[in-house]
Amino acid sequence: MELPKYSPLANIGSILVLVKDTRHQRIYHFYIKVEHLHKFQSAIQRIYHFIKSDLFVMAEPTFVQVFGAGATRLASGATTPSAGLFIADSALTGAGLATPSTATAEGHLVAIVVNAKSSLIQTSFEANIDQSLIVADGFSSFTTRGADNTAYRQDQLTLSLAKIDTSSTIDPNNY
Structure with missing residues (x-):
C-alpha cells in the first residue's frame, strides 16, 4: 500500500x-x-x-429520557419509592425481551408497544367506543447508517390516537 x-x-x-x-x-x-x-x-x-469520555460514546437513551422523570429499573423484589406504573418482567419477556434486567430503555419501550399491539387492534377499536389507541404494523424499509454505510432494517409500528376533535395537540389526558 x-x-x-x-x-x-x-x-x-x-x-x-x-x-x-x-x-x-x-x-x-x-x-x-x-x-x-x-x-x-x-x-x-x-x-x-x-x-x-462522553465525546466518544453516544449512550443508549436512559429510562428517564424514554419514559420520563422518575422512571427507573427496579431489581426483582424491590419496593417502589413512590406510586407509579409497574410492568412485570414476565410481560416484557412475553413480548420477546430476553433479559429485561440488562435491556435498554428502548428495548423496554419496544416490548411495551409489541404487547400493546396484541390488544389495541383495529377490530377492537371499531367495536369499543372507549378504546382510543390502535397499534398496527407499518411498512419495513431499509437505510444505511454510520461511516461504513451499514445496512439497517427499519420496522414500523404505527400508534394511532383517536379523540373527540377539540384541539390539535396531543394531551395524554384525552386518551
Missing part, C-alpha cells in the same frame, strides 16, 4: 491507530508521531480516555 505524501504515516516514527466503534458504526483515526516510547504510551492513554 502506498501512502499519500501528506499522510503522517509517510514519516518514519508515525503510526495510525484505528478504533472501531461497532455499536455506532464509526471508525476513529488517530495519527501519532512517536519519537520516544513514553510519548507513545501517553498518546495511547489519551486515546483510551477519549474513548471512555
